[in-house]
Amino acid sequence: xxxxxxxxxxxxxxxxxxxxxxDRINKLINSSPLTIEVVLVDDGSRDNTAEQIQRLSLIDARxxxxxxxxxxxxxxxxxxxxAAATASEAVMIIDGDLQDPPELLHxxxxxxxxxxxxxxxxxxxxxxxALKKFAYHTFYRILKSISYIDIPLDSGDFSMVSRRxxxxxxxxxxxxxxxxGMRTWIGFKQVGYEYERDARAAGDSKxxxxxxxxxxxxxIFNFSEFPVKLITNMGIISxxxxxxxxxxxxxxxxxxxxxxxGFTALLFSIILFSGVQLLSLGIIGEYVLRIFFQVKGRPLYxxxxxxxxxxxxxxx
Numbered sequence: 001x002x003x004x005x006x007x008x009x010x011x012x013x014x015x016x017x018x019x020x021x022x023d024r025i026n027k028l029i030n031s032s033p034l035t036i037e038v039v040l041v042d043d044g045s046r047d048n049t050a051e052q053i054q055r056l057s058l059i060d061a062r063x064x065x066x067x068x069x070x071x072x073x074x075x076x077x078x079x080x081x082x083a084a085a086t087a088s089e090a091v092m093i094i095d096g097d098l099q100d101p102p103e104l105l106h107x108x109x110x111x112x113x114x115x116x117x118x119x120x121x122x123x124x125x126x127x128x129x130a131l132k133k134f135a136y137h138t139f140y141r142i143l144k145s146i147s148y149i150d151i152p153l154d155s156g157d158f159s160m161v162s163r164r165x166x167x168x169x170x171x172x173x174x175x176x177x178x179x180x181g182m183r184t185w186i187g188f189k190q191v192g193y194e195y196e197r198d199a200r201a202a203g204d205s206k207x208x209x210x211x212x213x214x215x216x217x218x219x220i221f222n223f224s225e226f227p228v229k230l231i232t233n234m235g236i237i238s239x240x241x242x243x244x245x246x247x248x249x250x251x252x253x254x255x256x257x258x259x260x261x262g263f264t265a266l267l268f269s270i271i272l273f274s275g276v277q278l279l280s281l282g283i284i285g286e287y288v289l290r291i292f293f294q295v296k297g298r299p300l301y302x303x304x305x306x307x308x309x310x311x312x313x314x315x316x
Contacts, residue, residue: 044071
């Protein structure tokens, strides 16, 4: 029987929290009138996460597991889970660290039945360090101010999306994926749901500063024209400063007969314009890098093993 709802959970080194996660998911499924499947995606874990989810999916048909060939990162692991989900109505996306409560499924589903295609969770409170909360708060507001689409503030991947939204996401071949931006770009009727985000149930965050920075770059460069326009604006400002300086020098020479020696000003100009050029090349390089990886046409991820209905199937 085709499930009504799929729960997609990307996992990376979550062996500590996985038993708690499965216990809460089981209680949710057993108490729900809906038919639910759970898609567990192992993103190249180095602990025994993959072994745990394989054992689970071999004894419980409500679970299917997707084992990726290596660590591709959270966005691509999520993409693999969406491609594997078979639900006829909606797909719920949660992280495996239990910061996102799976028990909100029924609240999300009620909003889905009211005609919403995307129900995104809005974090009104985070149980994380002050520096991390400040960084998230600042980034979301910067992205919203420069993006050409209206990406909701303080919303992450935790959401429920309709089958038709999933089908569109699966057709989008972007290599540098920012799923919450892609979800917004698709459109349809979307609504936010406020909740308090819990602390991790166990273990440490798998998002290093480098990975967070890459995610932020994908959000900015994929859904904003600001970086390119910034180059143009810096060029205009640089030319304006140069013209003003040139006029100043000419006035001093022909009106006051005083030619400035200008070593300090010359040094300042060289450093300023060199910095502008390097920054411009860096911004252009970010776009070229994304084009370079996209035009290769490689698959976004490779599935090493997949288990469905308690049987191993062809990963392709």
